[in-house]
Amino acid sequence: MTWRSAPEGAALSARLAVNPPPCRTVTCPGCGRPAEYSEANRWRPFCSERCRLGDLGAWASERFRVPAEAPTDEDNAPPER
Ligand SMILES: [Zn+2]
Numbered sequence: 811m812t813w814r815s816a817p818e819g820a821a822l823s824a825r826l827a828v829n830p831p832p833c834r835t836v837t838c839p840g841c842g843r844p845a846e847y848s849e850a851n852r853w854r855p856f857c858s859e860r861c862r863l864g865d866l867g868a869w870a871s872e873r874f875r876v877p878a879e880a881p882t883d884e885d886n887a888p889p890e891r
Contacts, residue, residue, distance in 0.1 A: 840864050 836854070838845035840861025847854045856862040 834847050835844045836847045837843070838855065838857040838861050840856050840858075843857055845851065845853075845855060845857035845861075851857075853859050853862045
């Protein structure tokens, strides 16, 4: 069973609820290493604050990096000749 392909914490939590691992550890989405999944680990499902912030940072930057089809005024403005 592979856990590292679980991208979202929500899905991961759902899976854990159905089939919790014996040692309550999950694969950290940030670094891929085992992370303790318990109330003691405030960064769960990440292993540390660094991984959690890093993942959020990557998510945010990726979100902003995506060249969405931004509806700009240029699209509606007639071409200048
Ligand atoms: Zn980690």
